[in-house]
Amino acid sequence: MKLILVSNDDGYMAKGVRELMAMLAPYGEVIAVCPDKGRSGQSMALTFDAPLRIKEEKSPVPGTKLYSCSGTPVDCVKISYYSVLNGRKPDLVVAGINHGSNASVNVLYSGTMGAVQEGCTWGIPSIGFSLTSHDPDADFSAIKPIVDVLIPELLERGLPQGTFINVNVPAGFADVPISVCRECKAHWSEEYKEYTDPFGGKFYMLAGHMVNDEPESTDTDLYALSQGHASLVFEALDRTDPSAPKVI
Amino acid sequence: MKLILVSNDDGYMAKGVRELMAMLAPYGEVIAVCPDKGRSGQSMALTFDAPLRIKEEKSPVPGTKLYSCSGTPVDCVKISYYSVLNGRKPDLVVAGINHGSNASVNVLYSGTMGAVQEGCTWGIPSIGFSLTSHDPDADFSAIKPIVDVLIPELLERGLPQGTFINVNVPAGFADVPISVCRECKAHWSEEYKEYTDPFGGKFYMLAGHMVNDEPESTDTDLYALSQGHASLVFEALDRTDPSAPKVI
Numbered sequence: 001m002k003l004i005l006v007s008n009d010d011g012y013m014a015k016g017v018r019e020l021m022a023m024l025a026p027y028g029e030v031i032a033v034c035p036d037k038g039r040s041g042q043s044m045a046l047t048f049d050a051p052l053r054i055k056e057e058k059s060p061v062p063g064t065k066l067y068s069c070s071g072t073p074v075d076c077v078k079i080s081y082y083s084v085l086n087g088r089k090p091d092l093v094v095a096g097i098n099h100g101s102n103a104s105v106n107v108l109y110s111g112t113m114g115a116v117q118e119g120c121t122w123g124i125p126s127i128g129f130s131l132t133s134h135d136p137d138a139d140f141s142a143i144k145p146i147v148d149v150l151i152p153e154l155l156e157r158g159l160p161q162g163t164f165i166n167v168n169v170p171a172g173f174a175d176v177p178i179s180v181c182r183e184c185k186a187h188w189s190e191e192y193k194e195y196t197d198p199f200g201g202k203f204y205m206l207a208g209h210m211v212n213d214e215p216e217s218t219d220t221d222l223y224a225l226s227q228g229h230a231s232l233v234f235e236a237l238d239r240t241d242p243s244a245p246k247v248i
Numbered sequence: 249m250k251l252i253l254v255s256n257d258d259g260y261m262a263k264g265v266r267e268l269m270a271m272l273a274p275y276g277e278v279i280a281v282c283p284d285k286g287r288s289g290q291s292m293a294l295t296f297d298a299p300l301r302i303k304e305e306k307s308p309v310p311g312t313k314l315y316s317c318s319g320t321p322v323d324c325v326k327i328s329y330y331s332v333l334n335g336r337k338p339d340l341v342v343a344g345i346n347h348g349s350n351a352s353v354n355v356l357y358s359g360t361m362g363a364v365q366e367g368c369t370w371g372i373p374s375i376g377f378s379l380t381s382h383d384p385d386a387d388f389s390a391i392k393p394i395v396d397v398l399i400p401e402l403l404e405r406g407l408p409q410g411t412f413i414n415v416n417v418p419a420g421f422a423d424v425p426i427s428v429c430r431e432c433k434a435h436w437s438e439e440y441k442e443y444t445d446p447f448g449g450k451f452y453m454l455a456g457h458m459v460n461d462e463p464e465s466t467d468t469d470l471y472a473l474s475q476g477h478a479s480l481v482f483e484a485l486d487r488t489d490p491s492a493p494k495v496i
Contacts, residue, residue, distance in 0.1 A: 038297075040296075041293060041294045041295070041296055042291075042293045043290075043291035043292035043293045043294075043322075043362065044291035044292070044356050044357050045289060045290045045291045045293040045320075045357075045359075046289045046291075046357055046454070047289070047454065048288075048289055048453075048454040049286075050453075051443065051445075051451035051452065051453055052440075052451060052452045052453070052454070053449065053450070053451050053452075054450075054452075072293075074291075074357075075454075078436075078438045078440075078454070079438075079440055079452055079454075081438070082438065082439070082440040082442075082452070083440070083442075083452065105369060105485070107487055108292050108365060108369070108485070108487070109292050109293075109294055109322075111293075114291065117356060121353060121356070121435045121436070122435065123435070150496075153496075160491070161433075162433065162489075163489050163491075163492060166487075178496065180493065180494055180495050180496055182486075182488040183486050183487055183488045185409075185410065185486070187369045187370065187371070188326075188369070190326045190327075190329070190330065191330070192300075192326075192327055192330040192331070194330075194331075195299065197299075201301065202301070202302075203299035203300060203301050204299065204300045204301075204302075204327055204330070204331065205296075205298075205299055205300070206294070206295065206296040206300070206323075206326070206327075232496065233487075233488055234488070234489040234492030234493065235487040235488060235489055235492075236487060236488070236489035236490070236491075236492075237353070237356070238430075238431050238433070239355055239356070239414075239431055239481075239483040239484060239487075240430040240431045240481055240482070240483060240484070241410075241411050241482040241483055241484035242484070242490045243408070243411075243484075244411060244482030244483075244484075245428065245482065246428055247428050248398075248401075248426065248428055248480060
């Protein structure tokens with residue numbers, strides 16, 4: 001039986017990961033190791049200066065196992081091999097279903113996509129799923145047919161070494177075609193709100209919104225989502241710029 | 249006068265950033281915004297659920313300014329624009345000098361390189377410097393001639409949008425040639441040590457070491473470092489895999 005390791009960044013209590021476990025259960029032995037609390041925006045952050053703890057939780061899906069871990073999503077993937085997996089290497093790492101989009105530059109900041117990239121560094125085919133809704137009780141059902149297409153394919157054929165997949169699904173659509181895209185160029189416009197604490201000190205909190213830097217392009221993930229399609233981007237672990245000069 | 253924003257992940261007290269500020273001072277107005285404590289391994293993690301504070305510290309270099317921030321390296325870059333820079337956009341973001349290598353896959357986990365990538369998302373030419381020594385009192389002097397070559401060039405010519413630079417310098421060499429390289433394929437072999445706390449609970453701490461997955465290649469950053477050269481890798485913000493299929 002294939003071994004599927006699941007993680008996320010919204011924490012083990014999130015609806016998204018629980019729905020994902022149910023969708024994956026028909027395809028193998030499902031073991032989820034998720035942060036013990038929300039760890040969104042943790043990117044590939046890891047913990048090397050503090051103890052990590054893992055605890056078995058009541059799994060919502062019969063035949064699967066669910067653990068919480070006190071670390072980041074990357075920690076969850078890293079430590080699973082040495083603890084709950086007892087040295088077994090997963091056949092697949094699946095992260096999500098994220099509550100909120102990880103399209104475009106969000107892949108850089110996302111803890112869910114951090115877990116996916118960590119799986120990729122281990123040479124394991126790795127994929128992340130996100131829904132473009134932050135609703136804690138969002139309807140994830142449109143993702144099931146996409147899982148049913150992609151997961152058997154990945155388990156059978158794998159992925160090239162160093163390639164991982166980022167799937168984003170628009171919320172509010174029932175029947176969602178999949179578009180293979182490239183990552184859209186975009187940036188976050190940060191708008192920090194300034195506050196004064198009760199003792200006169202200043203502090204800031206992050207607001208902000210994503211700005212599409214190429215709104216005319218029709219081959220990007222943001223465009224696909226705007227058309228009610230799921231976006232699928234093959235992403236590279238290797239950061240070397242393929243168009244970079246070879247000398248300085 | 250050119251505006252140079254500096255950050256790091258070892259915190260504002262680290263020798264590496266203080267030496268870097270002195271090296272950069274001849275080239276423009278230097279403003280450093282660094283974490284208020286060590287934030288290594290924070291990747292592009294950001295803080296959106298907690299207040300951020302910024303405090304001016306005594307700068308070690310006349311004519312420059314130094315601030316500590318309660319967030320991650322990415323937070324430091326993001327918030328600087330809205331606080332200490334008063335809406336001025338830097339001409340250059342420089343991060344480091346990191347105490348320890350950020351070559352190969354370390355670029356994924358490094359908070360210092362997270363700050364560089366954040367600068368790149370803002371469309372600012374951005375570069376990170378690292379020395380392959382974790383010694384808090386390491387000798388950074390071999391990096392000065394490299395800074396003197398690269399910084400005037402970057403200030404004059406910039407970088408293509410979406411490209412950033414990762415420079416690593418081997419410790420213990422006096423005269424260090426620069427090799428333009430690609431990122432070496434490598435992975436971390438994690439070796440968690442298991443402990444038992446005073447109450448019988450288990451916890452883990454991360455150890456581990458990096459394994460070079462292509463030790464025969466001579467065009468990689470890890471090879472350059474092994475030869476006593478500084479490695480310079482042009483890296484891409486866009487994660488789309490250039491060799492990926494266009495359909496599934």
